[in-house]
Amino acid sequence: MKDWIKKNRRALLWWGGLALLLAAAAVWILVRQAAPRGSRAKIVCGDTAEFYSLAEDGVFGLEADPSIRFEIRDGAIRFIESDCPDHICENAGFLSRRGETAACLPRRTVLTVIGGEEGGTDAVAG
């Protein structure tokens, strides 16, 4: 047995490496599935929280601060306009997975993608 291992060491290492790679891929897929697509967006602006459905495409300004604007498209949401100095929020791009977050710190606004069962009522949409 020991001799066999010695003789086939190279092959064992190769197959072992391949198995590890496959295991890593499986874990990666599982992790991806653990963060499913969100169905709603929670936007906290200062002291108020607003909820929007990601099912309806559109462009809108926040109720609390209409100068901060968002776009929803294909179940994803992004900052498109904010008069902050850095525009980091706009560079965050589209968010669609549960738990993903983008923030506009100068405007005290945080966007988070959530699942349907979280948060308050569907106060506003579109």
Ligand SMILES: [Zn+2]
């Ligand atoms: Zn910003």
